[in-house]
Amino acid sequence: MTPSSxxxxxxxxxxxxxxxxxxxVQSAVLEPEAEGRDLIVSAQTGSGKTVAFGLGMAAQLFADGALPPAGMPLALIIAPTRELALQVSRELSWLYAAANARIAFCVGGMDPSKERRALAQGAHVVVGTPGRLRDHLERGALDLSALRVAVLDEADEMLDMGFREDLEQILDGTPDERRTLLFSATMPKPIAALAKRYQRDALRISTVGEERGHGDIAYQAVTVSPSDIEHAAINLLRLHEADTAMLFCATRDNVRHLHASLTERGFEAVALSGEHSQNERNAALQALRDRRARVCVATDVAARGIDLPTLSLVIHVELPRDAETLQHRSGRTGRAGKKGTAVLIVPYPRRRRVEGMLRDARVQAEWISAPTPEDIRAKDRERTLEALLAPVEFDEEDRELGARLLAERSPEDIAAALVRAYRSALPSPEELIEGTPEARKAAQADKHRPGFEDVVWFRMDIGRRQNADPRWVLPLICRRGHVTKGEIGAIRIAATETWFQIPRNTAGKFAAAVARTAGADGSDESGVRIEQAEGGPAETPRQNAKHNARQYRSGPARDGGGGGSRGPASGKPHRKGPPRQRG
Incomplete structure (x- = not known):
């Protein structure tokens, strides 16, 4: 039942x-004390705040129960990203459909000439991103002189993204008597300064719960070896088999790599990052809504404002930078009263930092072990039985083919073939290194696996100071020496050099391949030199195994290939290390 207002x-x-x-939050903005006043509202993602400000600004738009003819905009909604602006536009479209409201949509990445024509034809409400709105304002296409309400959605995020100057110029072009509704999950000093400058006697409304970051989200944290982050993400996807899952990475490079890795393994996945055009983003989101894809890999900025009703699992493949980012990411699920799960993949050296971030977010997370292949197979058996025993309608052709099969095979063979066909479509789970301190000590103690009792050490002229990392060192070794991961033993990365083992029976072939792939100075196109070493790193005065070197195990070959990446980011083998591009 809605209020009479x-x-x-x-x-x-x-x-x-x-x-x-x-x-x-929708009820709060309609309280008598909020009527006609400027508002500062804090509410959880997924709490219905778009409808809240749609209802809250209605009194300024309607006259005698109806909207006036469309002309200069009466309401302006500013959002940080295209996706959030599109979501706001969709919500307001159905809310104001019966009132015949004209809503103009102005965001970067779309045709600005079409937007200018829509503005010229008149609009009751304009929804857009700061940069595009400022551009239309400067060109004279957007006239805000008749504006009655301005709404800043996720204002804290807009300031974090560097839109302060754009927001100030837009608000300076609006009438002083307009009403300003500011929605912000947090209230840092820049937000308080913005409110003080552009609002009058603003009412503070907060519906954020004090006990937990989000009551409809179950938080879990999984401790893993740093080299097993990607494999843990794969096993979590396989364990939950969510209708829709979202995986968060910190950079667009990492999104690209993880998306490629998932699709290679058979997951139906799409990617969202700052490098994708608006058409590509729309196609990816539509694939998720149509169930043609079930996994979305995204950066923080690209995922702002995404609302997918079937999204029930969020995986923080790379840790959020702070408590607010954790809540914004996790808030993609557990929306509109539905339950969701958010899982943080925590490299064991960073557990203490994550515990502090969870305290800041007032989130109680359950610390669990990473799913093992045995856990996943047990779940698969349950899901297989449930799917194959579900009621199904058969037509005559189905029954005819079934009868022919029964004439040729036993019912047991047919059932086994059906189970095999169902299970063969599922990606294989990954073997993980245990993330406990005891398991790590055991892994360090087990220095010689079968086939590596007699090895030859090779040396590379890059180390930690050049950002050497096993995620791109290992593929480089495989490419230069024409070997697979299974033919590489321990890898030790020191300050300025990296050492690795090759079995003695293949060392000659490896050295010859390295020589063929090197230039005149012994290095390849990336400037990395590989040479056979006399003895091992522990026999060299420059080395100190405890303080100056980190040891990595390449492990047995997985997926039948050599040179695959072990982590969520696929850095390029150059001397300055992999680039990091935000968004």
Missing amino acids: VPPLLSEALAARGYSALTP
Whole structure:
């Protein structure tokens, strides 16, 4: 039941949408004390805040129960990203559909000439991103002189993204008597300064729970070896088999790599990052809504404002930078009363930092072990039985083919073939290194696996100071020496050099391949020199195994290939290390 202050046309739209009651934030903006006032609102992602400000600004838009003819915009909604602006536009479209509201959509990456034509034809509401709105304002296409309401959605994120100057120029072009609604999950000093400058006697509204970051999200934390982050993500996807899952990475390079790795393994995945065009983003989101894809790999910025009703699993493949980012990422699930799960993959050296971040976010996370292949196979058996025993309607052709099969094979053979066909479509789980201190000590003590009792040491002229990392050192060794991961033993990365083992029976072939792939000075196109060493790193005065060198095990070959990456990011083998591009 909606309050009497809501125009009848909007009440009817809510009822048609299935609203039996308003959410806390929607009710709060309609309280008598909030009527006509500037507002500063803090609410959880997924709490219905778009509908909240849609209802809250209705009093300024409607006259005698109806909207006036479309002309200069009466309301302006500013959002940090294209996806969030699109979501806002969709929500307002159904909410104001019966009122025949004209809503103009202005965001970067779209055709600006079409947007200018839409503005010239008149609009009641304009929804857009700061940069594009400022551009239209400077060109004279956007006239805000009749504006009655301005809404800043996720204002803290807009300031974090560097839009302060754009926001100030836009707000300076609006009438002083306009109403300003500021929605922000946090209240840092820049937000307080913005509110003080552009709001008058603003009412502070907060519906954020004090006990947990989000009541409909179950938080879990998984401790893993740093080299097993990607494999842990794969096993989590396989364990949950969520209708839709979102995996977060820190950079666009890491999104690209993880997306390629998942699709190679058979996952139906799409990617979202700052390098994708608006058409590519729309296609990816539509694939998720149509169930043609079930996994989305994204950066923080690209995932802002995404609303997928079937999203039930969020995996933080790379850790969020702070508590606010953790909540924004996790808030993609557990929306509109539905339950969701958010899992943090925590490299064991960073557990203490994550525990502090969880405290800051007021989140109680369950620390669990990474799913093992045995755990996943047990789940697969349950899901297989459930799927194959589910009621199904058969037509005559189905029954005819079934009868022919029974004539040729036993029922047991047919059932086994059906199970095999069902299970063969599932990606294989990964073997993980245990993340406990005892397991790590055991791995360090086990220095000689079968076939590596007699080895030859080789040396590379790069080390930690050149950002050497096993994720790109290992593929480089495989490429230069024409070997697979299974033919490489221990890898030790020191300050300025890297040592690795090759079995003696293949060392000659390896050295010859390295020589063929090197230039005149002994290095390849990336400037890395590989040469056979006399003895091992422990026999060299420059080495100190405890303080100056880190040891890595290449492990047996996986997926039948050599040179695959072990981590979530696929750095390029150059001397300055892999680049990091945000967004």
